[in-house]
Amino acid sequence: MLFLFCVSAAFGAQQRAATVKHSGRAAALRYLEGELHRWEQKTWYWQRLTGAPRSGTAGRTLAVMAVPDLQKTVRMWERRALKAHRAAQRPPHMNEWMCIHHYEGAWNDTGGPYWGGLQMSLTFQRNYGGWIFRMKGTADHWTPLEQIWTAEKALRSRGFWPWPNTARYCGLI
DSSP: OHHHHHHHHHHHHHHHHHHHHHHHHHHHHHHHHHHHHHHHHHHHHHHHHHTOOOOOOOOOOGGGSOHHHHHHHHHHHHHHHHHHHHHHTSOTTHHHHHHHHHHSOOTTOOOTTSBTTTTBOHHHHHHHSHHHHHHHOSGGGSOHHHHHHHHHHHHHHHTTTTSHHHHHHTTOO
């Protein structure tokens, strides 16, 4: 009887140790999953803003990944987000947009029918910055970079013609 009691107690201790180990792993996975999600979202935001292709995921199930593998994946996504953020800080025509902005309104200009530092109409905002418009409203609520990258998108098809006077002052048309 004493033997069964000792075996039972030892088995219970092993189960408790396994439960603690499992709950520690579960907590680590939850934390790392949150970090991974945060870095993925930041990466995809900057990629979408700049028109860069969206980075894909490896398609692995997080629950079956080992903690060190998940840590490595989080670091990889952090590097991707920082790289995408750095790229977004350098729009190709930054000097041209700053010249146009110099003759237009403040970045948070709310005076309709044009909004923001590049004086974008509602139609322009919807057509070229649709997802930002749906997320934040009119351009006076956007960051200067969001406004500039939206203008970059328009530049590809329309040139600087949406700003005929100020683009002329800046020698762009």
